[in-house]
Structures are given as C-alpha cells and as structure tokens.
Amino acid sequence: MLAMTGVCAFVAVSVLFLILGYLVYHGGTSINWNFFTKLPTPVGETGGGMANAIVGSGKLLLLATLIGVPIGFFGAIYLAEFSGATTAFVVRYAADLLNGVPSIVIGIFAFILVVHPFKHFSTLAGGFALGLMMIPITLRSTEEFLRGVPNALREAAMALGASKWKTIASVIVPAAYRGILTAILLAFARVAGETAPLLFTALGNRFWSPGWNQPTAALPEMIYRYAISPYDDWNRQAWAAGLVLLVLILVINIVARAILSRGIAVPRS
Amino acid sequence: MKRITGLLLVVLAFAGVLWADSALSITGAGATFPYPMYSKWFDEYHKKNANLEINYQSIGSGGGIRQVTEGTVDFGATDGPMNDEQIKAYQDKHGFAILHFPTVLGADVPTYNIPGVDVELSFTQEAIAGIFLGTITKWNDPAITGSNKGVSLPANDIVVVHRSEGSGTTYIWTDYLSKISDEWKTKVGKGASVNWPVGLGGKGNEGVTGTVKNTPNSIGYVELIYAIQNKMPYGRVKNSSGAFVKADLASVTAAAAAAVKNMPDDFRVSITDAPGKTAYPISSFTWLLVPAKFSDANKRDAIKGFVKWMLADGQNYTEALSYAKLPKEVVAKELKAIDKIQ
Amino acid sequence: MGTTTTTVPSAGPLAGSRSFLSRLRQGDEIARMITFLFAASVVLVTVLLVFELWQGSDLSRHKFGFNFFRTSVWDPIFGQFGALPFIYGTLITAAVSLLIAVPLGIGAAIFLAELAPARVSDTLEFFIDLLAAVPSVIYGVLGIFIVVPLMRQYIQPALKHSLGFLPLFQGPAYGVGFLTAGVVLAIMVIPYIISVSREVLLSVPRDQREAALSLGATRWESTWKVVVPFARAGIFGSIFLALARALGETMAVTMVIGNTPTISASLFSPGYSIAAVIANEFTEAVGDLHTESLIELALVLFILTFILNGVARLLIVATSQRGSGMGNV
Numbered sequence: 008m009l010a011m012t013g014v015c016a017f018v019a020v021s022v023l024f025l026i027l028g029y030l031v032y033h034g035g036t037s038i039n040w041n042f043f044t045k046l047p048t049p050v051g052e053t054g055g056g057m058a059n060a061i062v063g064s065g066k067l068l069l070l071a072t073l074i075g076v077p078i079g080f081f082g083a084i085y086l087a088e089f090s091g092a093t094t095a096f097v098v099r100y101a102a103d104l105l106n107g108v109p110s111i112v113i114g115i116f117a118f119i120l121v122v123h124p125f126k127h128f129s130t131l132a133g134g135f136a137l138g139l140m141m142i143p144i145t146l147r148s149t150e151e152f153l154r155g156v157p158n159a160l161r162e163a164a165m166a167l168g169a170s171k172w173k174t175i176a177s178v179i180v181p182a183a184y185r186g187i188l189t190a191i192l193l194a195f196a197r198v199a200g201e202t203a204p205l206l207f208t209a210l211g212n213r214f215w216s217p218g219w220n221q222p223t224a225a226l227p228e229m230i231y232r233y234a235i236s237p238y239d240d241w242n243r244q245a246w247a248a249g250l251v252l253l254v255l256i257l258v259i260n261i262v263a264r265a266i267l268s269r270g271i272a273v274p275r276s
Numbered sequence: 277m278k279r280i281t282g283l284l285l286v287v288l289a290f291a292g293v294l295w296a297d298s299a300l301s302i303t304g305a306g307a308t309f310p311y312p313m314y315s316k317w318f319d320e321y322h323k324k325n326a327n328l329e330i331n332y333q334s335i336g337s338g339g340g341i342r343q344v345t346e347g348t349v350d351f352g353a354t355d356g357p358m359n360d361e362q363i364k365a366y367q368d369k370h371g372f373a374i375l376h377f378p379t380v381l382g383a384d385v386p387t388y389n390i391p392g393v394d395v396e397l398s399f400t401q402e403a404i405a406g407i408f409l410g411t412i413t414k415w416n417d418p419a420i421t422g423s424n425k426g427v428s429l430p431a432n433d434i435v436v437v438h439r440s441e442g443s444g445t446t447y448i449w450t451d452y453l454s455k456i457s458d459e460w461k462t463k464v465g466k467g468a469s470v471n472w473p474v475g476l477g478g479k480g481n482e483g484v485t486g487t488v489k490n491t492p493n494s495i496g497y498v499e500l501i502y503a504i505q506n507k508m509p510y511g512r513v514k515n516s517s518g519a520f521v522k523a524d525l526a527s528v529t530a531a532a533a534a535a536v537k538n539m540p541d542d543f544r545v546s547i548t549d550a551p552g553k554t555a556y557p558i559s560s561f562t563w564l565l566v567p568a569k570f571s572d573a574n575k576r577d578a579i580k581g582f583v584k585w586m587l588a589d590g591q592n593y594t595e596a597l598s599y600a601k602l603p604k605e606v607v608a609k610e611l612k613a614i615d616k617i618q
Numbered sequence: 619m620g621t622t623t624t625t626v627p628s629a630g631p632l633a634g635s636r637s638f639l640s641r642l643r644q645g646d647e648i649a650r651m652i653t654f655l656f657a658a659s660v661v662l663v664t665v666l667l668v669f670e671l672w673q674g675s676d677l678s679r680h681k682f683g684f685n686f687f688r689t690s691v692w693d694p695i696f697g698q699f700g701a702l703p704f705i706y707g708t709l710i711t712a713a714v715s716l717l718i719a720v721p722l723g724i725g726a727a728i729f730l731a732e733l734a735p736a737r738v739s740d741t742l743e744f745f746i747d748l749l750a751a752v753p754s755v756i757y758g759v760l761g762i763f764i765v766v767p768l769m770r771q772y773i774q775p776a777l778k779h780s781l782g783f784l785p786l787f788q789g790p791a792y793g794v795g796f797l798t799a800g801v802v803l804a805i806m807v808i809p810y811i812i813s814v815s816r817e818v819l820l821s822v823p824r825d826q827r828e829a830a831l832s833l834g835a836t837r838w839e840s841t842w843k844v845v846v847p848f849a850r851a852g853i854f855g856s857i858f859l860a861l862a863r864a865l866g867e868t869m870a871v872t873m874v875i876g877n878t879p880t881i882s883a884s885l886f887s888p889g890y891s892i893a894a895v896i897a898n899e900f901t902e903a904v905g906d907l908h909t910e911s912l913i914e915l916a917l918v919l920f921i922l923t924f925i926l927n928g929v930a931r932l933l934i935v936a937t938s939q940r941g942s943g944m945g946n947v
Contacts, residue, residue: 008838015725023749049319050312051505085653098657101664107927109866111893112916116667126347172649200753203868214329221301227755234759236482237489237506339902433790440877442902471693476888477877
C-alpha cells in the first residue's frame with residue numbers, strides 16, 4: 008500500500024518533466040532569431056515571429072503590476088497595521104473572493120468596465136484585468152509577511168519616538184521585504200500565462216501596438232491562436248512561445264522561492 | 277534600488293504615451309473567411325504607408341458585426357451580410373448607417389480527412405445535407421458512394437466539424453443548405469450561429485481546418501484557401517445545373533455573374549446555388565462593414581484610402597490566394613459608394 | 619480605532635496612545651486613510667464585479683427565469699438559451715478530473731507527508747508547486763497535440779473494447795470530448811490536492827501517530843486509519859479547491875472538449891463547458907439576449923466557485939486549528 012503512494016507521487020512529478028520535455032523538444036527546435044525579432048507574417052506565409060507579442064505581454068504585465076501591486080501592498084499595510092478586526096475580515100474575504108473568480112469572468116468584468124465605455128480594445132483593458140488578478144495574491148501574502156515581523160521591532164521603533172508610518176516605512180516593510188518581493192513575483196508569474204481575460208480586452212494585434220489604448224498581441228493569446236490552427240509553421244511557433252512563456256514563469260517561481268528561503272532579513276541601521 | 281526602479285517605470289510609462297503618436301492605428305475585426313487575404317492586404321498596405329497600421333483580428337463574422345455595432349472597432353468584416361434587423365439596430369444606436377463593401381469572392385468547400393482516400397470526392401446535394409443533418413452517418417453510405425464510383429470508402433463514422441462561434445462561413449454554408457434542403461431549412465435554418473444537429477466545434481476557419489486535419493474520418497466546411505494552404509483534399513459539389521463543380525477562380529466568378537447584373541445598392545446579395553453550368557454553388561462575396569460617418573477625419577481618410585487601394589491594386593493579390601477578383605461592374609459601383617463615407 | 623486621551627495602550631502596543639491631532643501631524647492619520655482607501659478599493663472592486671454580473675444578466679434572467687437551468691437548447695437564431703448542456707459539461711469534466719486526481723493526489727500527499735524523508739519531500743513538493751504554475755494555455759497545447767491523439771488512437775478504443783457495454787464508453791472515438799477534458803483537468807488540479815493535503819497531513823500532531831504506533835498499528839495502519847482521518851476535513855478542503863479550479867478552467871478545456879453543446883451519457887462525446895462557451899461566443903454574441911445569457915452563465919460559474927472556495931477554506935482552517943489546538947479529539 009505504501010509503495011502505491013510512492014507511485015502516485017512519482018506519476019505526479021513525472022508529468023511536469025513530461026511537459027517540460029515535450030516543450031523543450033518541440034519548442035527548442037522552433038526557436039530562432041526570427042521568433043524574437045519579426046512580426047507575424049500574413050496567413051500561410053512562413054518566417055514570421057512574435058516580437059510584438061513579447062513586447063505586448065511585457066506592457067500588459069507592467070500595467071498589471073502597476074495596478075495590482077500598489078493596491079495589494081498598501082491594502083496589506085492597512086490590514087496588518089491599522090485596521091480593526093471586522094474591517095480586516097471584510098477586506099480579506101473580498102480578496103479571497105476575487106482570487107477565486109475564474110479568469111474568464113474577470114475578462115467579462117474588464118470588458119464591461121474598460122472596453123465598453125472607452126469603445127476600444129486596449130492594452131489598458133488587458134492590464135486592468137491582469138492587475139485585478141494580482142491584487143489578492145499580493146494582498147494576502149504581503150499581509151502575512153508584515154504580520155510575521157516580530158512586535159519587538161515595532162515597540163523598539165516606537166520607543167525611539169518614530170511615528171507609525173515611519174515605523175512601517177523604515178522598519179517593518181524592509182524587514183518583510185523578502186516575503187513581499189516573493190509575493191509580487193509569484194503574482195506576476197501567475198498572470199503572465201493568463202489567456203482568457205485577454206480575449207475580450209487586449210484582443211490581439213498583427214503589428215506593434217502603439218501606446219496603451221490600442222489592442223495588443225500577447226504571448227498566451229498567440230499560443231492559443233496558433234495552436235488551434237492547421238498551419239505547421241504556426242504550430243511550431245506555438246510550441247516555441249509556449250517554451251518561452253513556461254521558462255519565464257518557472258524561472259520567476261524558482262527565483263521567488265530562493266529569495267524567500269534565504270530568510271527574512273532584519274535591517275541594520 | 278527602489279528609486280531607480282520607480283524612475284524606470286515612470287520613464288517607460290511616458291515612453292508608451294509618446295509612442296502613441298507615431299502611427300495611426302486602425303482596428304478591424306470579423307470574418308476568418310477572408311483572413312488570409314486581409315492579412316496580406318494590410319501587410320502590403322502597411323509597407324506602402326508606414327504610418328498606418330490596420331490591425332485586423334479574425335474573430336468570426338458574428339464578432340465583426342457585434343463589435344462594429346458596439347463601436348469598439350473601427351470597421352468590421354463579414355461573409356454573411358447584416359440582416360435588416362441588425363442594420364436598423366446599428367442605425368438606431370449610432371444615428372448613421374453601416375455600409376457594406378464587397379472585397380473578394382470566395383468559396384466554402386467541403387474538406388475531409390478519410391484515411392486511405394486522397395482523391396477528390398463528389399458530393400450531391402442530398403449527401404451534403406444528410407451528412408450535416410446527421411442522417412447520413414457513415415462514409416460508405418449509398419448517398420456518397422453513388423456519386424463516387426471507383427472510390428472505396430470505408431464503413432467509418434463520419435465526424436462532422438462545424439464552427440463553434442458566429443461565422444459568416446457558417447452563414448454561407450447554411451444559406452446554401454437551406455436552399456437545397458427543405459429539411460435543413462425547417463430544422464436548422466440559416467445564420468451565423470445555428471443549432472447544429474451533429475458535430476464538433478472548431479474556432480475560426482483555422483480551428484475547423486485544424487480539427488479536420490487532426491481527426492480521421494472528419495469533414496468540415498472551410499474557405500477554399502485554407503484547404504489549399506494546408507494541402508487538404510476538398511470535394512466537388514453538384515450545382516443547380518447538375519454538374520459536379522470544383523471550387524476555383526473560374527467557377528466562383530461564374531457564380532457571381534448572374535447577381536452582378538442586379539447588384540443592389542447596398543451590395544447585400546447571396547450567390548449560393550447560383551444558376552450557370554460552371555458555377556460553384558457555395559460561393560459568396562465577403563464584405564467590409566464601414567460606418568458611414570467617422571468622427572476622426574484621419575481614420576476616415578485612411579479607411580477610404582484603403583478601400584480605394586483595395587478595389588484597384590489590391591485586386592491583383594487575390595488570385596494568388598485563390599480568391600476571385602470582384603467583377604468590374606461591382607468595383608465601379610463601389611468606387612461611387614465610397615463617397616458615402618463622411 | 620477612535621480617539622482616546624489616555625496613554626494606556628489598549629488593543630496593540632500602539633493603539634490609542636496619542637490624540638487624533640497628534641497622529642495627524644505625525645502623518646499617521648494620513649497613512650491610515652491612504653492605506654484604507656487601497657484596502658477599501660479591493661472590496662469596492664469585488665462588489666462592483668458581482669453587481670455588473672447581476673446587472674448584465676438582467677434581460678436573460680427575467681426572460682428565462684429558472685428555465686434557464688432546465689432547457690438544453692442554445693439557439694442564437696431563435697433566441698433560445700438554455701444553460702443545461704454547459705452546466706452538464708462543466709460538472710462532468712470536473713467529476714472525471716476529480717476521479718482521476720483525488721486518488722493520485724492524496725496518495726502522493728501521503729507519500730510526501732508520511733513516508734518520504736524530509737529532503738525528498740521538500741524537493742518533490744517544489745516540483746509539484748511548479749506544476750501548479752504552468753499556465754492553462756500550455757496544458758491546452760499539450761492536450762491538443764499529445765492527449766487528444768493518444769485518446770483517439772489508443773485509450774478510447776481500448777476502453778470501448780473492454781468496457782464498451784457501459785453507456786459511458788460508447789460512441790465514436792473523436793479524441794476530443796468529456797473524457798479528454800477531464801484527463802487534462804486532472805493533470806491541472808493534482809498539484810493543488812497534493813500541496814494542500816500534504817500540508818494538512820504534516821500539521822497532524824505527532825502524538826496521534828505515536829499513539830497509534832504504540833498500540834501496535836503498522837505504519838500503513840497508523841497513516842490510513844489515524845492520521846488521514848484526523849486531517850480529513852482539510853483533505854476535503856483540498857478537493858473542493860481543486861474542484862473550484864476545474865470548474866473555472868477555460869483555455870485548456872476549450873481546446874480539447876469539442877465545443878458542442880451536447881448532453882450525452884458517453885464520455886467520448888464532445889461537449890461544452892460554461893467557461894468555454896463564454897470564451898468562444900462572448901465577442902460576437904449578436905443581440906442583447908445572447909450577451910446577457912452568457913453573462914448569466916458567468917454569474918452561475920462565479921456563484922459555484924464562490925461557494926466551493928468558501929467551503930474549502932473553512933474545512934482547511936478547521937483541520938489546521940484542530941491540529942494546532944489542544945491535541946485531544
């Protein structure tokens with residue numbers, strides 16, 4: 008019986024290696040310089056790339072971070088340092104609720120809130136949708152790490168006459184800095200691969216997307232489009248993009264955990 | 277460290293805003309039927325006009341109609357013309373009309389993937405209707421073998437593939453089926469999105485082609501170029517004169533011939549099951565949906581410029597992708613209609 | 619947090635120790651208000667989301683009422699919208715995925731929590747957490763190119779051959795369909811079951827195991843009959859979490875389910891799920907009724923995942939409190 012459980016664990020882990028293996032095999036052979044530098048070519052022609060999707064994803068994620076991280080971060084500070092029990096419960100509950108919303112529903116929400124009024128599919132709408140998804144992860148993790156800072160530090164700062172916000176800014180946050188960074192990175196990695204919310208917000212673009220108010224291509228969306236198509240060249244590009252995306256996400260995850268496992272640094276001043 | 281990151285972010289944000297002024301970006305969305313043609317056109321046009329990017333997203337004709345009505349895209353594209361209700365809805369919502377501009381002629385072909393069969397099959401009207409109604413379930417059904425003597429068709433179950441979203445290609449296909457089969461007309465009807473009796477759903481012409489390509493014993497309907505580009509076999513269809521015709525430039529042009537003489541002013545016309553011995557029965561125009569009024573003069577001029585180019589030089593690119601050119605009379609009529617765009 | 623003029627700290631070490639004005643001058647009150655705004659915005663956004671979903675489905679809710687959940691016809695031309703095929707598809711694929719993922723997942727979690735040496739357990743857990751980070755669209759790509767052909771060429775015919783007398787395994791083997799979607803979903807939710815179950819198992823107090831062993835139980839008996847039941851609530855919690863994830867999955871499902879609104883006893887049949895139909899039809903739902911029906915579907919999905927997530931959390935919290943509590947049950 009016990010051996011069976013070992014088999015289960017083995018099966019679960021080997022799936023990961025299978026995924027990586029296939030992606031590396033199929034994707035590795037299709038990654039070339041064109042992929043990173045060229046725009047998509049007309050349908051049926053070969054030689055195109057995903058340069059605009061890579062930049063597009065970058066812009067979307069930048070916007071998502073700018074929206075999601077401040078809300079999550081400052082909200083967490085409120086929860087950990089200022090709020091009473093009831094408010095904290097309500098905010099946490101809302102965050103958990105938001106976290107559990109399927110990403111396609113977030114896409115609908117972003118469509119109603121951003122695309123419809125502005126009459127534009129846009130990077131803004133896509134970034135907003137992704138930012139919403141980053142909020143709960145950032146909020147909950149940051150709050151936990153802030154709470155994890157020992158009260159002794161707070162009391163010491165108070166004893167030295169520091170005001171509350173000063174304590175937070177120069178003592179507590181730096182003490183929890185590693186954990187907070189980890190939370191942000193993990194939230195980032197989570198939304199980097201999201202496709203569904205982008206379908207009705209960023210829409211897609213065959214060209215470079217100027218500014219923030221136009222539709223934009225993004226890696227996950229291109230992967231989806233190219234994978235379901237019949238063109239061999241597109242299928243290959245889908246593998247390549249999948250590999251790039253997965254490597255990016257895994258690297259971020261590994262880095263995040265490495266940062267965390269080195270422990271919470273206590274600043275010396 | 278934090279200050280530098282902050283500064284970097286601000287710089288990037290500004291860069292993004294400034295970048296916004298460098299190119300005029302126009303967004304269109306709609307049919308996947310002409311997507312290979314449009315992607316080529318917009319690419320070529322961008323080469324000639326580096327400051328203009330026309331970003332076309334193939335989300336299906338249904339999507340084109342919806343998004344242009346919503347106003348979230350600058351123009352739409354569809355192979356199933358908007359019906360009177362939809363046109364009225366647009367007019368009511370915006371206060372001005374939506375105009376149809378035919379761009380090319382194309383064809384829906386029945387493409388299939390039958391292991392061991394790579395010849396051209398011939399489909400009668402009963403065969404096609406029966407397959408898509410689900411009444412004909414096996415490849416060696418007499419309705420199919422009857423018109424394909426000499427081809428050994430296996431006794432396998434037919435896997436029907438259709439579109440999963442609102443599609444002009446579906447509109448053309450169901451328009452044809454409604455004309456040749458009363459059962460289809462009453463049971464399913466014609467439209468961009470129907471209640472399919474059987475089959476799997478693929479997204480876009482690309483999705484259907486991909487699914488047929490990967491699924492043995494399957495049959496789907498796609499625009500001609502998709503079957504050609506992916507080297508997939510597609511069948512001949514029996515036309516109204518009784519001849520089995522294969523879709524190509526000549527047969528599609530022939531299908532439009534009769535309609536050209538009586539082309540309505542709004543260009544909405546159906547040419548499925550057209551008369552003529554050489555006409556391919558499942559042909560169609562495909563249209564750009566352009567608003568009659570633009571608040572942004574730059575966009576208006578850009579789109580008018582593109583349509584003019586499309587009707588002239590653009591037509592020279594069509595045949596390489598197996599789309600037939602627009603008949604001269606239609607081109608002339610359209611050039612006059614461009615002036616309606618304000 | 620009101621103002622107080624005493625200098626005796628009440629709640630925390632800092633609460634109420636200074637007057638309002640003094641706090642304001644020191645910038646604390648501003649900091650409090652600013653951070654409160656951010657926290658409040660989270661609540662605001664969530665409330666707005668629910669409101670928009672409710673408002674946006676107004677037309678279809680009033681037109682169809684509860685019949686929405688009983689009709690299975692989805693016909694945009696005739697304006698008939700019934701949610702049954704999508705609900706069916708969503709539930710069936712989730713059920714299949716759990717049937718596969720739960721035994722495998724719990725087995726793996728038991729191995730990692732009870733049997734594996736700490737370093738092995740941590741390393742494997744690390745890899746499993748990475749599995750959870752793989753985006754849905756990549757699972758979809760793997761589904762299309764690997765799982766679907768495998769299903770169509772080997773697994774479905776084999777099942778048909780051996781178990782074809784069951785209505786579950788009848789019909790042509792398309793490759794895509796409920797079964798394939800269930801398998802892909804299983805791969806996606808296993809990491810959640812494993813990591814949460816492993817944590818709750820690890821939180822079972824040591825004395826439970828020791829007590830069982832000292833009474834003469836074997837290692838397996840101690841694990842299966844004492845530790846696992848103790849953590850039972852948390853394990854159920856992990857299952858609900860996995861279920862919630864499976865219900866909301868969009869991309870991987872739409873790439874392998876066949877995208878046809880069908881209700882069929884056979885797992886080989888192509889089908890549709892709520893998330894998949896929204897993804898495919900939302901941008902082009904022509905007419906308000908169609909759009910609002912899709913938004914109503916989104917509302918249904920939201921409520922389902924909301925309930926499941928809530929229950930899951932309660933169960934997990936209950937187990938960890940039990941474990942870290944007094945230790946006597």
